[in-house]
Amino acid sequence: DVKVTQSSRYLVKRTGEKVFLECVQDMDHENMFWYRQDPGLGLRLIYFSYDVKMKEKGDIPEGYSVSREKKERFSLILESASTNQTSMYLCADRDRFTGELFFGEGSRLTVL
Amino acid sequence: AQKVTQAQTEISVVEKEDVTLDCVYETRDTTYYLFWYKQPPSGELVFLIRRNSFDEQNEISGRYSWNFQKSTSSFNFTITASQVVDSAVYFCALILMNTGFQKLVFGTGTRLLVSP
Numbered sequence: 330d331v332k333v334t335q336s337s338r339y340l341v342k343r344t345g346e347k348v349f350l351e352c353v354q355d356m357d358h359e360n361m362f363w364y365r366q367d368p369g370l371g372l373r374l375i376y377f378s379y380d381v382k383m384k385e386k387g388d389i390p391e392g393y394s395v396s397r398e399k400k401e402r403f404s405l406i407l408e409s410a411s412t413n414q415t416s417m418y419l420c421a422d423r424d425r426f427t428g429e430l431f432f433g434e435g436s437r438l439t440v441l
Numbered sequence: 442a443q444k445v446t447q448a449q450t451e452i453s454v455v456e457k458e459d460v461t462l463d464c465v466y467e468t469r470d471t472t473y474y475l476f477w478y479k480q481p482p483s484g485e486l487v488f489l490i491r492r493n494s495f496d497e498q499n500e501i502s503g504r505y506s507w508n509f510q511k512s513t514s515s516f517n518f519t520i521t522a523s524q525v526v527d528s529a530v531y532f533c534a535l536i537l538m539n540t541g542f543q544k545l546v547f548g549t550g551t552r553l554l555v556s557p
């Protein structure tokens with residue numbers, strides 16, 4: 330089974346703190362994604378990576394950065410967390426032959 | 442631009458009722474995949490089905506069935522004899538296959554509540 334693991338299920342941070350959300354996959358997939366999920370807005374793409382050290386902005390990249398130093402790991406970074414970044418963050422990787430996305434369990438971030 | 446619309450924000454049914462979740466998509470491309478994902482309260486999105494644009498055959502998997510109609514750009518999902526365990530948020534999604542990077546576009550989701 331494909332496994333996508335997100336390091337933290339629940340985080341509480343203060344405004345201005347630097348936040349790291351880690352995601353690890355075990356299927357050697359090139360493509361990895363970070364989505365944000367908010368009520369009424371569905372899933373919105375923050376950043377994606379199509380290979381090591383490669384990254385592309387998604388639909389809502391402002392306030393975020395990413396790091397992909399190894400194929401299996403894709404990190405989302407909030408340089409200075411703000412209250413409007415309180416959300417559920419979902420990491421996924423993709424089978425490039427079928428297009429299917431495999432998701433982690435999500436990280437619910439609260440910024441106070 | 443591509444777009445997926447799930448007009449039903451929330452649906453409530455009683456166990457054993459049949460329920461249909463609507464999905465309407467927009468794209469000018471002819472080569473694409475459509476997906477349904479289920480998100481139970483635990484949070485993880487679970488893959489349910491993938492359908493490519495050249496295959497309009499309806500599909501049935503147990504209590505689940507999908508009706509793909511290109512003429513109306515719809516990919517609706519029906520649960521027959523719903524159960525409490527079906528309570529979840531369901532997402533429809535679209536991916537274009539002939540683009541350099543195959544971005545998946547999600548609808549806003551439909552929350553299904555099945556009560557005993």
